[in-house]
Amino acid sequence: MTTIKLSKTPINTPSTGKAPVRRADPTKRDRTKAPPKPVIRSDNAEETPRSNTAKAPANKPARDSKPNNRTTPYSSNKAPSTAKPDSARQRNHRHDGSLREDSQARPARSQESTEARPARSPNVDTRTTPRGSREEPQYRQAPRRGGKARDGYDANAPTYGAAAKAAYKPAASTVSDDLPRxxxxxxxxxxxxxxxxxxxxxxxxxxxxxxxxxxxxxxxxxxxxxxxxxxxxxxxxENVTILLHKPVGYVSGQAEDDYEPAIVLVHPENQWEEDTTQKTFQRGFLKGLAPAGRLDIDSTGLLVLTQDGRVARHLIGEDSTVEKEYLVRVEGELSHDGLTKLNYGLSLDGVKLKPAKVSWQNEDQLRFVLREGKKRQIRRMCEMVGLKVVGLKRIRIGSVTLGKLPVGEWRYLRPDERF
Incomplete structure (x- = not known):
């Protein structure tokens, strides 16, 4: 037979007992109070022995006519320590900073020692930062910055020390410095x-x-x-080259003056529908993608973005002879002599410009073909002959043309295209 004990207190009845008390953790210190300061006992003060110890031998003289009754838990296994001289003992201060009765006050510094100490100059750096010494060998010197081996940097060459420099012999090189890298x-x-x-x-x-x-x-x-x-x-x-029809209001390179770079237009939504390369866009194509040439903020037309260093060198290298063709809309009157100057005879920043091909495309538009690309070159050339540029569009670089590529869209350079 099973007995069931029933409780008369309903389950939902709130408990009338006291709230549980959180007991303090004995391992944690109450940080609301300052910790007790340790009391340093004096070696000269008398101490009460903790246990009965043997008396000092008869042949050993007693110090201060009192037997040494102080014992330690390890005194039975270790020899008694030698007493320290008064000058080497710890200072006998009370917790409030006052001296004990049996302690001697520190003598005041004499005037002679004060005068002998040199005064600190305000302009002398007294920091203890280690500095290189020319008398020390190289292995004792502080680390120094390195460089590139292709620039002639030798990591093993000593910096200081006449003896170290004389003993050091760089690796013999049989190649002349006049040869190219x-x-x-x-x-x-x-x-x-x-x-x-x-x-x-x-x-x-x-x-x-x-x-x-x-x-x-x-x-x-x-x-x-x-x-x-x-x-x-x-x-x-795996490197790609992208042709972009840059609109007005974008810069070619890094962002400047709150204008976005043209590379922000390179994403799948802006790819030209008639692109025949059938290459899938990848985010890795944006890594190292840089403009090969530039177009001003207020200019539009063909902009080349490439990861291939050969393409960049071919287009904007110092010895590049690739033609760039522009259509330039101008205002003002141009004399026959002015057109001759635009083709050949102008200088910018004291440097003679390379010969250009400039001709009228229609009554208010000029056609420029250049083999160099200085900053705002066409606009400055037109100003020198009394013309004002109101519109500029690049339509060709080498043998690659802008064609029907819409403004703000891009396509890949085809394998059969060469600049």
Whole structure:
């Protein structure tokens, strides 16, 4: 038979007991009160022995006519310590800062010692920052900043110390400094840009006369045989070049004066529907994408954005001869002599301009073909002959034309197109 005990108190009845008391954790200190200050006992003060100890031997003289009865928990295993002299003992201060009765006050500093101490100059740096010493060897010097090996930096060369400099012998170089660097030679041959060349050299993708070169700054003869690895060619083939019809109000490069860069227009929604490359857009295409040439904020037309260093060097390199064609709408009157000056005979910033091809497209529009691209060159040229530019559009770069590409849209450079 089972017995069930019933409680008369309903379940929903609120408890009438006291609220639980949170007990203080004994391991935690009450931070509302200042901690007690430790009391430092004097070595000269008498202490009550904790236990009965043996008396001092008869042949050992007592200090101050009193036996040493102080004991420690480890006194049975260790020899008694030697008493410290008065000058080496800890100062006997009370907790309130006053001296004890058996302590001696510190003597005041004499006037002679005060006068002997030199005064601190306000213009002398007294910080303890370590500075290099020319008398110390290199291994005792503080670390210093490095540099690039291709710029002639030698990490092992000593900075200070005449003996260290005399003993140091740099690695013997059999290559003349007059020879070109490998990266520069690769860029001049049109294999890649100098930045890409440095990356390929570090990765071991470049062979010179059958030998793999992995050191930046290596100098080679101008007629050496350079072989590029297939890995480098695959890496270069992944680079893209984009043609954008830049509208007015966007800058070519970095954002400035609250104007957005033209690269913000490169996204899948703005890709031209008639693009025949059938290449899928990837976010990685935006990495390292830079303009090869520029267009002013108030200009429109063809803008080239590329990841390929060869394309950038071909279009905007110092020795570039690629033609850029513009349609320029102007206001004002132009004499026959002014048209001749526009073709040849003007200088900007004290530098003679390269010959240009300038002709009338219609009654209020000029056609410019240039082989260089200085900042606001066409506008400044027109101002010098009494014309004001009210509209400028670039329609061709090399053999690549703007065509029917709508304003604000972009497409990929086709494999059969060359600048």
């Amino acid at each position: 490998l990266s520069k030679l690769m860029a001049e041959r049109g294999l890649c840009s100098r930045r890409e060349a440095d990356e390929w050299i570090v990765n071991g993708w470049v062979k010179v006369n059958g030998e793999i070169i992995e050191t930046l700054g290596t100098r080679v003869a101008p007629d050496v045989e350079i072989v590029i690895s297939g890995y480098a060619k695959e890496h270069q083939a």
